[in-house]
Amino acid sequence: MPVWLIWFIAALGLAGAEALTGDLFLLMLSGGALAAVGSNLIFDNYVIDGVVFLVVSLLLLVLVRPALRKRFNSGPALPDRAKALEGKNALVLDRVARHEGQVRLDGEVWTARPYNDDDVYEPGDHVAVVHIDGATAVVAKVV
Template sequence: MPTALIWLVFALGLAGAEALTGDMFLLMLSGGALSAAATSALVDWPIWCDGAVFLVVSVLLLVLVRPALRRRLWTGTGAETGVVALQGKSALVLDRVEEHGGRIKLEGEVWTARPLADGDVFEPGEHVTVMHIDGATAVVGKVL
C-alpha cells in the first residue's frame, strides 16, 4: 500500500473522529495528515520526512487556525435574550406606577409596571430601571 494512501486514510479517520468531538483539534491533525499525503504523493521523500510535514503543518494549524475558527464558530453563545435581556434597562414612566399598577415605555413598547419596593411611587416622565419581569409586568425601581 503506498504511503500517500496510508496518510489519506489516516486523515479521513481523524476527520471522521472530529465529527464526534467537535473540538476542532482532530480536524487540524487531519489537515496535517492530508498535507503529508500530498507531499508523499508528489515527492519521493523518506517516510520520516512525511512525518515531519505532518508535525509541522498540524502544529501550525493548531496554533494559527484553530483559535480563530473557534472564536468565529462559538461567539455570542452567552447572549441574553427575551425578558432576561430587559433587566437593568431604563424605562420612561407613562402612567403613575404604584403598588396597584402603572405603565412604562420600555424599548419602544408599553408595559404594565409595578414598583419593586412597597410604597414607591413613580410619576409620569420619570425614568426607572427594570429590575425583573414578572409575567407581563415589569417590576421597576429607582434609576441606578
C-alpha cells in the first residue's frame, strides 16, 4: 500500500472523528495529514512526510483553530426567554408566600415566590417579575 494512501486514509479518519467531537482539534490534524499526502507525492520520503504533518498540524492548531472557534462561538445569541420575562407584570392567581404561589405571566401560569421572603401577595394583586429562578418567577409588588 502506498504511503500517500495511508496518509489519505488517516486524514479521512481524523476528519470523520472530528464530526463526533466538534472541537476542531482533529480537523487540524486531518489538514496536516493531507499536507503529508502532498509531501509524499512530491518527495516520497516518510521522514519529510512526518515533519510536514507535524509542522502543518501545529500551524493549523495555533493559527487557524482559535480563529475558527472564535467565529463559531461569536454568532448572534438567541434571546433567553427567562431574561425576556424579567420586568414584566404578572397577576397573582394563588397566594404568593415564601413556599407557595402562582402567577399568570405572559399568558402562562408560573410558580412564584416573593423577592422578600416576608412578603405575601393575595390573588388579584399585580406584581412585577424580578427574575426567573429555574421554573419559578421571583416577584415583587408593582410600585
